[in-house]
Amino acid sequence: MAYIVFQDIEKYYGENHVLKKTNLAVKKGEFVTLLGASGCGKSTLLRCLAGLEQVSSGKIFLDGKEITYMNPRNRNVGMIFQQYSLFPNLNVYNNISFGLKMKKVKKDIIHERVQNAIKMVDLNGKEKKYPSQLSGGEQQRVALARCIVTRPKVLLLDEPLSAIDAKLRKSLQSRIKEIHKELGMTSIFVTHDQDEAMTMSDTIHLMKDGVIEQSGNPFELYSRPKNSFAASFIGNYNILPTHVFSKLIHREYLGFNNVVIRPELIEISNIDYGKDREYYCFSGKIIGILPQGNIIRYTVNIKEALLDIDVLNNGKELYQLEQQVFLRVKKDFCINL
Amino acid sequence: MENKKKYFIIIIRLLLIGSFILFWEWSARAELYNPLFTSYPSEILKDLVEFYTSGDLVKHTSVTLREAFTGLFYGTIIGVIVGLILGQFEILGKILLPIITAIHGIPQLTLAPVYILWFGLGLTSKIFLAGLMVFFHVFFSTYAGIQNVEPKLIESANLLGAGKVQTLVHVVLPSSMPFILSGIRVGVGSSLVGAIIGEYIGASAGFGWMIAYASSFFNIARVMSCILILLIVGILLNFSLDKIEKYLLRWRAPTNLSMEHKRNI
Known part of the structure; x- marks a missing residue:
């Protein structure tokens, strides 16, 4: 016992x-x-x-x-x-x-x-x-x-x-x-x-x-x-309803109610990543920049939804508001709940 | 800077009192009014000396103070005990509190003749009256103090292994001490009032009796002497209470304004 x-x-x-x-x-x-x-x-x-x-x-x-x-x-x-x-x-x-x-x-x-x-x-x-x-x-x-x-x-x-x-x-x-x-x-x-x-x-x-x-x-x-x-509650996940996520990836995503993605697992760049079978790719405009000490949180509007992305703060201002950026995330990192 | 301000206040205060006494003396001697009704400082001083040398001063002071202090003692003890009991046992408190409040509402002055009938012309009736008046103040403040004890303190004591009595002695009582002391502070004043009212109504000694007796002979200087002595007694009592309070509540933050505020009310 x-x-x-x-x-x-x-x-x-x-x-x-x-x-x-x-x-x-x-x-x-x-x-x-x-x-x-x-x-x-x-x-x-x-x-x-x-x-x-x-x-x-x-x-x-x-x-x-x-x-x-x-x-x-x-x-x-x-x-x-x-x-x-x-x-x-x-x-x-x-x-x-x-x-x-x-x-x-x-x-x-x-x-x-x-x-x-x-x-x-x-x-x-x-x-x-x-x-x-x-x-x-x-x-x-x-x-x-x-x-x-x-x-x-x-x-x-x-x-x-x-x-x-x-x-x-x-x-x-x-x-x-x-x-x-x-x-x-x-x-x-x-x-x-x-x-x-x-x-x-x-x-x-x-x-x-x-x-x-x-x-x-x-x-x-x-x-x-x-x-x-x-x-x-834990980890500030991006929570996307499954039907929204389906629209984002331009095909039917089958599963439970939500797809959740941790903000630090999304990669961000100002150059298009190109197609990769292991990744989901999106693009959108930065609408929010929130410095949180060791990380910077960007909020990106990708038309159907907003995504939070955490990037390690290396002291440089990498992206500006309203800037067009490209995002990608490994398919394995998208958890279906 | 602070010190300068302090001395300034004291000096102005003394000047104010001094000029009042001088004005009183002058206006009475100049007969701006009939000094028979007010007497005046030099007369009062003369009377005080006589009052003292005849031995009456000590006698009457000791009678009144004995009545007041004995009343204060019993009133405080019983007030604290009853306050603790009713504060601890919620239901008992709810049953009895309105009754005690109602009795407290009766002006004690109206009952004084009854107490004299019950306890006679001696000290007992005055002690009873003084004690009763003190009791109400101390009881209500003790009761309020217990209601105000932080519940988490009692829980902590309980978790640390304290039983009911230990919690009462080590936690509840000390935490209510500021309340109890403020009750006693008011009680000190009412114990004197109680004793003197009792003496007005029926006694053969004490300040109350002396004041009533002297005014019936238009001996206003004697009345004023008595009042002066009561004034000094009051100042001394308040001073010692301050010292006691400072000692008993030494754990409190010096910047705790809540109590200062309460005292000023």
């Missing part, structure tokens, strides 16, 4: 059906991300595991024991919230030691473990500060330390980095990953940010409307989306 098992979880808030027969298994030591838009039930699933919400039906198992109706304080689950939720009247040291004090751990052990945790999250010298005197990133690190000192069976992170600015977020992401590796702590991370999910996870579960749409490692999810929702 897996370390954590959600079995047929149903959750209603009044009329609102939030979780629909959700099944999910997490292996010990795994870093799992629940990814989805807000309101998809990902946080609710996490809160059910923590015991902060009661499931309407179904069972939850942790480490071989059923915990569906257990009091949260006995579950030994650590959780970090978006709003940090530090105790404002306690300084950093006392915030971190709170859980151990509640569990009546001996003082010298508390001291040792708190010191370790402070070192781990890089907060040396801030022990005496109150939360109101810390920055958002520091507060979240205190929250992380407060969780890990109690050595929980599973660490739950409910959008912990959403309120933190982009640069700091990156460093906290890697800090969380490092700590996960160091302690081997099973972790479930909730986010709506696909990039964050990609960089952090061993396994991603993509959720929509209370249902897990697709599960897999970041590579699988990125290169083999199961349906157009997965394709649209």
